[in-house]
Amino acid sequence: MSSSTGLTCKQFVELVTDYLEGALSEADHERFEQHVADCDSCPIYVEQIQQTIRMAGALTEESLSPEARGVLLHAFRDWAR
């Protein structure tokens, strides 16, 4: 692949999700990785996206109120009887 088809940073940042999802075409995947090798800053950008994903994953999950949960378990016992 010639360098004239290389990605700019502006194009690169729009491909990060598709890259992480494994959804890039083979050619784009190659251009993406070439850009990572050529650019000092874009790897930092990818790292920030990955940090964002990890931080989201560390958030507390929601839960039903104990009352709603109790009503449901009661309904189940009635159903199972």
Added chain:
Amino acid sequence: MPVLRPARAARGRLASRTVPALSSGQEKVFESVALSQEDEQLLEALRRGDDAAFATLVDRHSSAMLHLASSYVRSRAVAEEVVQDAWVSVLRGIGRFEGRSSLKTWIFRILTNTAKTRAQREGRTVPFSDLAPEIEGGEPAVEPERFLDASHAGRAGWWAAPPRRWADESPSEQLFARETRERISRAIGALPPMQRVVLTLRDVEGWAAPEVCEALELSGENQRVLLHRARSRVRRSLERFVEGEEAR
């Protein structure tokens, strides 16, 4: 809608609310086609009336169900009702569940239908019925002014104001600091509804892409576009937060 929620509203209302009674005479015929062993065991336990198994199932899915329901209806209290009603439908329908999809997928389809019906009754536009506003003509992942313009021959489109590495990768300190969690939680809460639910299911709940597509009836491509917009926005918000901290 904040993801972290210290207190819970409308307790009394929910406590006094009764779910429709389920008669025991409803058919409990269990057939399955190609279920995972785990799903088989769960179904078997439910059939035996094992309430611990039911409680486990409820606890496992409640978080995602509440997030999903919240994107359809007006309030947290209504979202809880939607989740309750969906579970009742699950119990009613479990005898007819044929295992053509995983138990989880089936449960979330019921939830989505329950939420849609409720949203229509509330006179709300059902999200995901019109994807265009969140998919088309979207904003760029990064502000255009952060890249060099056409006057920089050979470097146009490269970073003018590159991202700076965030504090060291020690998740215990910087990343999980309370302020950071609050910031990311608020950033997610401020996302447009479809982006919010996709990011929440993928990144907060840890669902795989095909599960999200199935539950929300999204194409893989649209799911990725929504996820991309959402993650880009949350990153920008965190960046402003981190840079603000450093400037202080």
